[in-house]
Amino acid sequence: MHLIMESEVPCSSANIGPGFDVIGLALSMYLELRVSIDKTQKPNASTPLNCTVTYSGVGAEGIDLNPANNLLTRTALYVLRCHNQHEFPAQTHVHIHNPIPLGRGLGSSGAAVVAGVLLGNVVGNLNLPKTRLLDFALMVERHPDNVAAALYGGFVGTYLNELDPDDMARKEVPLSEVLPQPAGGVDTGLTPPIPPENIGHYRRFNWAKEIKALAIIPDFEVSTAKAREVLPQSYRRQDMIFNLQRLALLTTVLSDSPPDPELIYSAMQDKIHQPYRKTLIPALPDILSSMSPRSHKGLLGICLSGAGPTILALATENFDAIAEVIVQRFKDEGISAEWKVLEPAEDGATITEVAGDVPSYRNEAHKA
Structure with a gap:
C-alpha cells in the first residue's frame, strides 16, 4: 500500500x-x-x-x-x-x-x-x-x-x-x-x-488576532434549499442600502486591533436573510435581539453561520458565559446544542x- x-x-x-x-x-x-x-x-x-x-x-x-x-x-x-x-x-x-x-x-x-x-x-x-x-x-x-x-x-x-x-x-x-x-x-x-x-x-481581508469565533451548533439541520425558499424574490431599497453600508465597514473593522465592540456589533446587523429565516430556527430572534457587547462582556457581534442553524458569535473573551446563554435559549425551545471556540x-x-x-x-x- x-x-x-x-x-x-x-x-x-x-x-x-x-x-x-x-x-x-x-x-x-x-x-x-x-x-x-x-x-x-x-x-x-x-x-x-x-x-x-x-x-x-x-x-x-x-x-x-x-x-x-x-x-x-x-x-x-x-x-x-x-x-x-x-x-x-x-x-x-x-x-x-x-x-x-x-x-x-x-x-x-x-x-x-x-x-x-x-x-x-x-x-x-x-x-x-x-x-x-x-x-x-x-x-x-x-x-x-x-x-x-x-x-x-x-x-x-x-x-x-x-x-x-x-x-x-x-x-x-x-x-x-x-x-x-x-x-x-x-x-x-x-x-x-x-x-x-x-x-x-x-x-482576503485582515482579521484581528484578538477575535475568535464561537460556534453554537444546535441539534437539527436546515437544508440550504429550504433556507433559500423562505427568502423574498425582491428587497426594499432601504434594506439593501442598510446591508451595503454595514458591509462596507465590517470588512475593515474586523481587522482593527484592539477591536471596537460597538462598531463591530452595529456593522454585523442584517436585513437580507436573517429576518426571513427566523421561522426555521427557533430562538434566533431572541438571541439576536437580546445579546450585545453591553449585555455580554467580550461579545463583538452575532449572526447566523451560513443558512444556519449554527449561531456564530465573534468574541474576545468570556466564551463560556456567552455560549451558555445561547445554549440555554435553544434549550428553552426544546433543542440541545453544543459549542466550540474556533479560530480563523x-x-x-x-x-x-x-x-x-x-x-x-x-x-x-x-x-x-
Whole structure:
C-alpha cells in the first residue's frame, strides 16, 4: 500500500452579518483526507471506479461509500473526467474523517467539494494551480464564500463572474453529466462540461488576532434549499442600502486591533436573510435581539453561520458565559446544542507532501 497524500480542508462560515453570499471565514475544524494506492494489485472488476471509500466522523451511518455517489469522490471524478481520465488509479483507497456537522451552516459540503478537487488533482497528476481548482469547485457548488474560504483560508470576499446564460442557469453539474447512470453503470465516455476559467474571484481581508469565533451548533439541520425558499424574490431599497453600508465597514473593522465592540456589533446587523429565516430556527430572534457587547462582556457581534442553524458569535473573551446563554435559549425551545471556540484557518486547504510529486499548497494559501 503506497500512501500518496494527506490533506486537511477547513470548515467555513458564510453570510457573516450583512455579507449575504459575499463574505466567508475559514475556521479551525478540518475535514481530513488520507489517500493510498496499492500498486502491487491489479484492477478488480468488483471495485467500482477502482476506488474504495471509508469514513469516520459525524453522520457516519448516513454516508454513501459508493465512490460514484459520495460527494467528495464524485467531485474528484468530475475533475478527472474533464482531463480524459474516467476512473481512479487501480486500487485507490480514500479515507475521509469529518468532524464538521452536516447541514448546520458550517460549510460541510463546501469542504467535501474542495477536498474532492484536491483529490482529483493529485491522483490524476494534473498539477492544477489553486486558481483553476476554484473553477472546478464552483462548478459543483456555486457558493464562492464557502468554497474560496475553505480553499484559500482566512476571511475572504468573493464574487462570481456574470457568465453566459446557459452557465449561469447551471447551479451544479448534473450527476448524469459526471458519472454513469445508474451509479456503477457503463461509462458513456463523454467529457463533462469543463469550467470556464476564472469564474470566481476572491480577496482576503485582515482579521484581528484578538477575535475568535464561537460556534453554537444546535441539534437539527436546515437544508440550504429550504433556507433559500423562505427568502423574498425582491428587497426594499432601504434594506439593501442598510446591508451595503454595514458591509462596507465590517470588512475593515474586523481587522482593527484592539477591536471596537460597538462598531463591530452595529456593522454585523442584517436585513437580507436573517429576518426571513427566523421561522426555521427557533430562538434566533431572541438571541439576536437580546445579546450585545453591553449585555455580554467580550461579545463583538452575532449572526447566523451560513443558512444556519449554527449561531456564530465573534468574541474576545468570556466564551463560556456567552455560549451558555445561547445554549440555554435553544434549550428553552426544546433543542440541545453544543459549542466550540474556533479560530480563523489561515492556511485554507493543505496537502502534506508524503510521496512523489504531490503538490503542496501550504505556501500558496495567501496568494490572490
